[in-house]
Amino acid sequence: MQPLLDAIAAMPLPTDACRIFHGRGGRFPGCEQWTLDAYPPVWVLTSFLPSGDETEAQLVTIGAALAQRWEALAPGQPLNWVFQCRNEALRTQGRTETRLMAGSVPDPHVVTEQGARFKVHVLRGQNHGLFLDMGEGRRWVRDYAAAHSADRYGLKVLNLFAYTCAFSVVALQAGARNVVNVDMSHGAMAIGQQNHQLNGITTGASFLAHDIFSSWGKITRSGPYGLVIVDPPSYQKGSFVATKDYARLMRRLPDLLAPGGHALLCLNAPELGVDFLQSQMQELAPELQFVERVANPAVFSDVDEDRALKVLVYAMPELPLPNAADPAPSAPAAP
Structure with missing residues (x-):
């Protein structure tokens, strides 16, 4: 889990919606279950393994890391974060386990990306409105x-x-x-x-x-x-x-x-x-x-x-241009 904690400790203050940590890509051994996304002003942590006692202990550690970094990025501002479990058993049933861990989520919740604004919903469903x-x-x-x-x-x-x-x-x-x-x-x-x-x-x-x-x-x-x-x-x-x-x-x-x-x-x-x-x-x-x-x-x-x-x-190919060597169409005969 250390690569996730390192990413949290180094992350900048996001303005656009973005992914902060992508364990699913396999580049961080031992962290394959985790992703962390920013849907300002809310953080969304996702696990793709079933929840259990170990996960609960990890959530305490991750929550403390988020709180510490957030205090450095936005002193005095409340930390808002959500945890979602998407293990295979839940996913095949089209269900998720979603919890508000701290703070609150705006309603409506609107985020930005590259100058555009989008409505998202991070407390329900597997898809949040913007991939x-x-x-x-x-x-x-x-x-x-x-x-x-x-x-x-x-x-x-x-x-x-x-x-x-x-x-x-x-x-x-x-x-x-x-x-x-x-x-x-x-x-x-x-x-x-x-x-x-x-x-x-x-x-x-x-x-x-x-x-x-x-x-x-x-x-x-x-x-x-x-x-x-x-x-x-x-x-x-x-x-x-x-x-x-x-x-x-x-x-x-x-x-x-x-x-x-x-x-x-x-x-x-x-x-x-x-x-x-x-x-x-x-x-x-x-x-x-x-x-x-x-x-x-x-x-x-x-x-x-x-x-x-x-x-x-x-x-799709463009239409071919007329060939200049082709003879021009004959003019119609005079009546």
Whole structure:
């Protein structure tokens, strides 16, 4: 546990939501169960092992370390921290054990990232409203939207499995003309709409609380798109199983993308490596060209990058330019 305590002792005062310690990456032997995140003004400590007497003793030590560091960073300010247990038995049941260990949590709880504001909820559920490991993916979307903001017809974005629509917020902030957000969770989409309002975005976004696989007609009619974002859960019973359903998404990409458009494919499944995506793309959408793998935030580094979050960029070829050597079309004969 010492690497976690060392990280706490050295951490700066965070302003944006971010990860402070990532034991899950395997770089700190003996700390694989722990992660520590900052959702200012709240710290969230997560364990991926069952709670027990040993864990309770460790929580006392960690709490003391947080209190000591917080007093140095923000003298006189209350320490707010939450502990969540996500052991495998609880996770398979879709449950977590969450405890407020000290202080309080704002309601509503709004955090910032790269100039954008997002509503989060750290006291319930496994997902807190903003996936911190996707920070560089959101930065890539922001940069892409800014680079295409002056395109002749503007950038149209399709955001599949939109969750709370963070990709949509950053795309529209950066100059995208329109974003179509699709997710079957009405609750997540409602928070997504609030996220747009938090950032003063009143136009350009649409929200479809539909099952993607039952809505291809509507989705396709709204295209083609200059950017398609695919960020599904790796496994969600009754909704999406990556090993069988990701291929169904890949087959649709050539019909969804405009010439020169890009697709951002995301996968957070440790058991599925980069080849899972690349080999299927080669088979199912061979016309799309691989561009790059977007690097994860440095704090999320892993001893095996194949197990870490995968964010891959593919491009649809541009339409070929007319060949200057081709004869010009004949003028119509005079009547």
